[in-house]
Amino acid sequence: MKVAFVTGEFPLVSQTFIFNQLAGLIERGVEVTVFSLWGPPREDGVEQAVVQDYDLLERTRYAVPVPSSLRARLSSGSRCTARVIRVNPSAILRLLNPLRxxxxxxxxxxxxxxxxxxxxxxxxxxxxxFGDLGLSALALRDAGLLQGRIVTHFRGYDISQFVKSAGDRVYADLFARGEFFLTNCDFFRQRVIELGCLPDRIAVLRSGIDVEHFAFAPPQAPADGVLRVAFVGRLVEKKGVEYAIRAVAKLRESGRRVELDIVGDGPLRDSLAALIDALAVGSSVRLLGARDHDAVVDILATAHVLAAPSVTAESGDQDASVNTLKEAMAMGLPVVATRHGGIPELVEDGVSGFLVPERDADALAEAIARMGESPDLWQSFGRIGRRRVEAEYDMHRLNDRLLELYRQVGTDNREAAAWTANPVIVPSQAGS
Incomplete structure (x- = not known):
């Protein structure tokens, strides 16, 4: 089977879900090619080992970056035009057709x-x-340069931020002519249906992790009395890092001994550093920058709590079930998160962690304090969290299901519709 992955920037350290799917398909004998339409990452990051282990860069083909200035774009466009005319002259009029x-x-x-x-x-x-990449693939197929059944996977910004800027009808043609659709959580599936996708053409395939890579070891009460909280993610608005910092500041003001390690990088790093200085919590909050996956696991192993305070960004961008939450729960780490996007599908409030409202630093501080005061809960939270991740987020089972979906979509799209009788693709059914 030949499969094309259409991505934006590639490889992005924050998109382990793509690496996991690529590795799983390659292991299953699928011939995979990655088409990166936005080029290599514009921000520096730590390269995932899987990129080297599976020769993913050798499997990647990059589009020509689109310059921002009109003059540079016209110059680049003329070079691209010459290349198209030289190799596939019949495609040039289609690619430049504004009516279509x-x-x-x-x-x-x-x-x-x-x-x-x-x-x-x-x-x-x-x-x-992502959904907006489905629009590109559909146009390139119409232009005669790409052949294959299109499966579009909606993951977050594409049904929030992108729709807010492009309008609710932006996917109408894709919904009409794309073969099948996926989301990574129930919350996003309902949103895609609201945007016009037929319910019998969309299912949930959650983003998985390699559960066995994470040793189950719930934390013990700190001998020195310092509660260590970890955050892992890009430093962007929707991750809500600001509220974790403010929560720790409030806890420190009340005399509690708590530290916060922030792992990740992004455009908000400078403003978050300024906030740390303004709140005078530099001795308790550390910006550690981007780290490779093994280093992240080591940091989680020394933490007592993981904080995932995601929020709906001003742009409309939202999170699904955050991967770092799955990794922490697989390790037995108690979590504090927000009632946001797909997070409540992963974290059950009071059972595997605590959930608080978005943008509420007081509630977040209270939940962290409650977690710190209840080390007797850590073992039960950890066991339940581990079982939840094993049951629904094991990437090996999910990759089996993905390959099964490909076969059904490729053979007869009507067969794929049978998946939506149970719209959540449950990994524990793999091999059944």
Whole structure:
């Protein structure tokens, strides 16, 4: 089976879900090619070992970056035009047709995205890792440069931030002509249906982790009395890091001994550093920057609590079930998170962790304090969390199901619709 992954920037350290799917498919004998339509990452990050282990860069084809200035874009566009005419001359009029492709043609974006597909690429499945990339794949298929059944995977910003800027009808054509659709949580599935996708053409395939990679070892009460809280994620608005910092400041003001390690990097690093200084918590809050996966696991192993205070960003961007939550729960680490997006599908309040409202530093501080005062709960929270991740987020079982879906979509799209009788693709059914 030949499968194309259509991605934005690749490889991004924050998108382990893509690495896990790629590795799983390669292990199962699938011939996978990655088409990165936005190029290599613009931000420095730590490369995942899986990128080297599975030769993912050798499997990747990059589109030509679209310059921001009009003059540079026209110059780059003329070079792309020459390449298309030389290799596939019949495609050039289609790629530049504004009546068919609108802004994607007028902005020359589609022309730049077409370059790695020359002269023409054929696959059994074209798996678009976000909804807006499904739009690109559909246009490139219409232009005659890409062949294959399109499976579009909605994951967050594509049904929140992107829809807010592009309008609720942006996916109408994709819903009409794409073969099948996936989301990574129930919350997002309902949102996609509200946007116009037929319920019998969309299912939930959760983003998995390698559960066996995480040793189960619930934390013990700190001998020195210092509660150690960890946050892992990109430093962007929707991760809510600001509220974790404010919560720790409130706890320190009340005399509690608590520390916060923030693992990750991103555009808010400088403003978060300024907030740490303004709240005078520099001795208790550390910005550790991006770390590789093994280093993250080591940090989680020394923590007592994981904080995941995700919020709906001003742009509308939202989270699904955060991967770091799954990893922490697999290790038996108690978690404090927000009632946001797909998080409540993973964390059950008072059973495997505590949930608080978004943007509520007081409630977050109270939940962290309550966790610190209740080390007797850590073992039970840890056991229940581990079982939840094993049952629904094991990447090996999920990758089996993904391959099964590909086969059904590739053979007869009507068979794939049977999956939506139970819209959540349950990994424990793998091999049944």
């Amino acid at each position: 492709f609108g802004r994607r043609a007028l902005s020359l974006r589609l022309l730049h995205e077409a370059i790695p597909l020359l002269p023409r690429q054929s696959f059994d499945i074209v798996h678009c890792q």
